[in-house]
Amino acid sequence: xxxxxxxxxxxxxxxxxxxLMGGPDSETFNQTLQALIHExxxxxxxxxxxxxxxxxxxxxxxxxxYSTVRKNGGELKLLKVxxxxxxxxxxxxxxxxxxxxxxxxxxxxxxx
Amino acid sequence: xxxxxxxxxxxxxxxxxxxxxxxxxxNAMEHGNRLxxxxxxxxxxxxxxxxxxxxVLDNGRGFDFENWQPSEDLMRERGRGxxxxxxxxxxxxxxxxxxxxFRLRLTKHINSKP
Numbered sequence: 001x002x003x004x005x006x007x008x009x010x011x012x013x014x015x016x017x018x019x020l021m022g023g024p025d026s027e028t029f030n031q032t033l034q035a036l037i038h039e040x041x042x043x044x045x046x047x048x049x050x051x052x053x054x055x056x057x058x059x060x061x062x063x064x065x066y067s068t069v070r071k072n073g074g075e076l077k078l079l080k081v082x083x084x085x086x087x088x089x090x091x092x093x094x095x096x097x098x099x100x101x102x103x104x105x106x107x108x109x110x111x112x
Numbered sequence: 113x114x115x116x117x118x119x120x121x122x123x124x125x126x127x128x129x130x131x132x133x134x135x136x137x138x139n140a141m142e143h144g145n146r147l148x149x150x151x152x153x154x155x156x157x158x159x160x161x162x163x164x165x166x167x168v169l170d171n172g173r174g175f176d177f178e179n180w181q182p183s184e185d186l187m188r189e190r191g192r193g194x195x196x197x198x199x200x201x202x203x204x205x206x207x208x209x210x211x212x213x214f215r216l217r218l219t220k221h222i223n224s225k226p
Contacts (some may be wrong), residue, residue, distance in 0.1 A: 020128050022132070055194055060189035067143045067187060084127045091199040 001024040001053070009108055011043045012036045013079075017050035017063050022057030030059050033068055042074030045107050049080035053087055066098065075099075079107050121222040128200035129164060129220040134191040136216050137169040142198070144170025144214055154213075166218045176215035177206050 004015040014032065018024075018031070046062070048054075054062075062078075069076040078100040081089065087093045101107035120198045131140040136152055145151035175194075197204055203219040 005190070005220070053134065054136060055131065056190070057138065058193035059192055063187055063189050083124075084131075087124070087127065088131065088196060091196060093186060099185055 001028065002084035003028060005032060005036070007041070008104075009111075010041070011108055011111055012041045013045045013047060013104070015047040015050065019044055019053045020048075020051050020061060021053060021055045022061070025058065026061045026064070029065055030068070033065050036075075037068070037072050042069070042072060043111050044069055044074065044076040045066055045079050045101075045104070046076060046081040047104075048082065048085055051082070051085065056084050056092075059088065059092060059094060062098070063094070075111065077101065077110065079104060119216065125220060125222055129166070129218070130157075131162070132197045132200045132220070133166050133168070136166070136218060139193050140168050140170035140172070140216070141176070144172030146172070152209045163219050166220075168216045169180050169209055169213045172214050173207065174206065177204055177216070199206050 001016055001018045001020050004017070005014075006013050016029075035043070044065075046065070062076075066076045076098075078098050081100050082100060086095070086100075089098065089100075099110065101110065128137060133155070139153065140153040145153060151171050156167040156169075158165040158167070177194060177198075180194050183191055197218060200220075201218045202221045205217045205218070205219075207215055207217075209215045
């Protein structure tokens with residue numbers, strides 16, 4: 001998995017690509033979040049458009065990130081979840097936890 | 113995953129089967145073989161006119177898939193693999209091979225593209 005990060009209106013937008021399936025992905029994602037939190041960022045949008053596969057371990061990575069951000073007083077929301085990945089969120093009932101958007105503007109505005 | 117794309121069936125079926133096989137192999141490596149590099153996971157694919165059956169064998173003691181119940185805690189970071197396999201396959205069965213390995217069978221019905 002690769003992470004490309006940028007900031008917009010004080011929100012960190014993390015564009016993930018590749019496979020989110022555990023292994024070193026967990027550390028990479030966590031370190032990225034921690035570094036941005038250290039910079040003072042509270043709110044995050046995770047763009048999953050370029051993520052091809054997520055497995056149950058990958059879901060755990062997103063949950064861990066969600067908890068980390070919430071503990072710091074912020075929110076983590078998802079952007080452009082493909083049908084394949086959405087299907088996994090539905091069976092695991094995680095769609096009730098993560099707020100998800102198809103449009104970046106809409107996601108950014110949801111924080112205000 | 114790439115193998116399944118050659119089949120003439122709906123993408124959703126391929127995605128659900130692929131995700132289930134990934135979960136089965138992850139379980140076999142982590143819980144079955146306990147991540148020991150000298151232990152192998154064996155996978156067999158059997159394609160019929162109406163279904164794909166995938167068999168995953170590992171060297172572990174196995175797991176009671178039928179009686180396992182998922183935790184109610186939505187924020188748990190692990191423990192969703194079996195749930196995903198159950199939901200995404202049409203049948204999930206397990207037994208032991210003749211040489212004593214744990215054998216998980218995942219069956220997914222396939223339907224031709226309209």
